[in-house]
Amino acid sequence: MANILTITLGGHDIACWRSKNACKCPSKTLYTYLTPISIGPHMPWTKLWSLPLPSKVKLFLWKDLQNLLPMRARLRKFIQSINPTCVLCHLKPETTSHLLCSSTASTNLWQSMHRSFLLICPRPQLLPGWHQKSDAQVLLAWMWWYIWKARNHIIFRTQPWNPRDILKQVSRAVHEWQIANDLIKDTTPCRQPAETWKPPAPRYLKLNIDGSFHHQTKTSRIGGIVRDHQGSLIRAFAAATVAESVLDTEIQAQLRGSNLYLQMKT
């Protein structure tokens, strides 16, 4: 302590990390800040959770950034019987940076990825960039996830390391996740808030129609309702049809509603 106090520092004191609950700053916070794996207190953690990735992958990223993944070199600190060496090369300690970035196996895999996806992907060491929503960062996260899974399969299922399989899995995952998200967007309601129905003038009737269309199956559903100036139901219809587009569906609903209206007049 006496030696620390003799160190001469220039400039003014500044707060480098925020205190936690009840204005306490426990030693763990300081330790986390000073350890090399730390990426500082300014990491926008909330943005990490908004990345276009499944929750399991985002949780994996979060654990990695917090240095919580059960790497064998880390587990060795707690359990002496664990072999700390890398399962791929059996030469160096298994750490995150070695397994995912610098080992010969992973380096070859990254080079194959660059060729397969024709993408200049930032190296995984660029941790602070992970919160940015770029295609490269998302691809990087998928790669990292499947390298981790392959490592686990070697240990727990005695499966061999297969770079080609990993690339296939990454490609399929990116593709399927994209399709799933596009489908979710398609079903998001586009009318917010709902329009308020306005009644027709007395002695008049009002016809309202609507329809829905499914792009993949080319099926549609149409419906309509006729009400008077008090909002009382006069007639209604609903039907399943085959259509080519949203406009086609709307036109079919309009025609069906017009026919219903004409039938009422005769």
Ligand SMILES: [Zn+2]
């Ligand atoms: Zn290795």
